[in-house]
Amino acid sequence: MTKATFYRLNLLNPRNPDFCVLQTYPEGMGLKSWKLCRGEPVPPEEYPVNAQILMSDSEPGMQVPDLVSNTCNLLIVSRRVKEAFEAVNQGPVQFLPITIINHKKRPASNDHFIVNPLGTVDILDTKASKIVYLNGEVVKVDTYVVDPQKAQQAPDLFRVKENPEAYVISQRIADGILKFDPKPTNMAASKMEPSSP
Numbered sequence: 512m513t514k515a516t517f518y519r520l521n522l523l524n525p526r527n528p529d530f531c532v533l534q535t536y537p538e539g540m541g542l543k544s545w546k547l548c549r550g551e552p553v554p555p556e557e558y559p560v561n562a563q564i565l566m567s568d569s570e571p572g573m574q575v576p577d578l579v580s581n582t583c584n585l586l587i588v589s590r591r592v593k594e595a596f597e598a599v600n601q602g603p604v605q606f607l608p609i610t611i612i613n614h615k616k617r618p619a620s621n622d623h624f625i626v627n628p629l630g631t632v633d634i635l636d637t638k639a640s641k642i643v644y645l646n647g648e649v650v651k652v653d654t655y656v657v658d659p660q661k662a663q664q665a666p667d668l669f670r671v672k673e674n675p676e677a678y679v680i681s682q683r684i685a686d687g688i689l690k691f692d693p694k695p696t697n698m699a700a701s702k703m704e705p706s707s708p
Contacts, residue, residue, distance in 0.1 A: 515657075515659070515662040515663060515665065515681065515682070516681070516682040516702065516703075517634070517657060517662065517665070517679050517680065517681055517682070517702075517703045518679065518680050518681075518682075518685055518700035518701060518702055518703065519655055519671075519677055519678065519679050519700060519701045519703055520578070520586065520678045520679070520680060520698075520699070520700050521699040521700060521701065522578075522580060522581060522584060522585070522586065522678070523580050523581070523582065524580065524697065524699035526572075526576075526580055526697055527572075527574070527576075527696075527697070528571075528572055529572050529573065529574045530572045530574050530575075530576045530579075530580065530696070530697050531566050531570060531572040531573060531574060531575055531576075531579065531580075531611070531613075531619070532567070532570040532572060532579075532580045532581060532582070533564050533566065533567065533570075533579060533580070533581035533582070533583070533585075533587070533611070534567040534569070534570065534581065534582045534583070535564055535565060535567065535583065536564070536583055536585070537558075537559055537562040537563065537564055537609060537625070538559065538562070538563050538564070538565070539559035539562065540557070540558070540559060540562075543557050544583075546627075547583075547585055547607075547625055547627055548583060548584040548585055548675070548676055549675045549676070550627065550628055550629055550630050550631055550670045550675045551629070552605065552627075552629055553605060553607065553627065558607055561610065562607065562608065562609050562610065563609070563610045563611070563612050564587075564609055564610075564611055564612065565612045565616075566611065566612065566613050566614050566619070568614060571614075573613055573614065573619065575589075575611050575619050575620040575623065576589075576696035576697035577589040577591065577592050577691075577695045577696045577697060577698055578592065578695070578696070578697045578698045578699075579611070579623065579697070580697060584676040585625055586625065586626040586627075586628075586678050587609065587611075587623055587624070587625055587626070588623065588624060588626055589620075589622065589623055589624075590622045590623070590624065591691060592688060592695065592698075593606055593624045593626065595684060595687040595688050595691075596626065596667075596668050596680075596684060598687060599667045599681070599683045599684055599687065600666055600667040600668040600684065601666050601667065602628060602629075602632075602666030602667065602668055602669050603628070603629040603630065604626060604627065604628045604629060604668060605625075605626075605627040605629065606624045606625075606626060606627075607624060607625040607626075607627060608621075608623075608624055609623050609624060609625050610623075611623055626668070626678075628668055628669050628670050628678065630669075630670070631669070631670045631671060631672040631675050632665050632666065632669040632670065632671065632672060632679075633661055633672045634657055634658060634661045634662055634665050634669075634671060634672070634679070635652075635655060635656060635657065635658060635661075635671060635672070635673055636656045636657065636658040636661075636705075636706035637673070638706075639656035639706040639707075640652060640654055640655055640656040640673075641653040641654035642673055649673045649674065651674070652671070652673050652674045652677065655671065655677070655701075655703045656703070656704055656705070656706050657703045657704065657705045657706065658705075658706055659705045659706065659708075662705070665679075665681070666681075667680065667681035667683055667684050668680055668681070668684060679703065680700065685700070
């Protein structure tokens with residue numbers, strides 16, 4: 512059995528200080544914002560027309576990279592990354608357009624998207640992974656170890672069952688992004704090792 516390779520995206524990685532870091536959800540979503548980072552579908556009537564996220568004054572970076580760091584566990588990417596996802600992914604995903612507004616209240620980008628993979632995928636070897644439980648519920652996952660048998664059925668872009676705020680891409684998506692010219696900006700990921708037989 513061939514071992515599929517997957518990578519967990521880092522949404523708040525060490526970065527060029529010129530890159531922006533967002534600290535809020537789209538304006539106008541209110542209490543429904545949680546759906547964007549937990550894999551719940553967002554109906555059209557709940558997503559604001561001309562949705563915007565404002566840069567925070569506490570984060571001075573102004574440039575908008577291919578993967579936008581943020582503290583809200585949102586996967587925000589440029590159009591070319593979105594298209595790399597779409598080119599190979601077979602799983603259910605929402606791509607929601609977002610305009611990023613800079614500190615001067617002007618659009619810094621109107622060509623980015625919030626990516627919302629719907630649902631979760633059971634891919635971890637829970638015995639080999641380091642998972643913290645409290646009263647039977649997962650509190651956090653410290654180490655992600657892939658069960659090779661489960662991985663055979665996984666899509667190319669998904670959330671992890673034990674932590675829906677963990678976004679995972681396949682080697683096929685990674686290969687597509689690595690071919691970008693110019694190179695992708697602010698993209699960082701951790702390889703998820705497979706468990707031993």
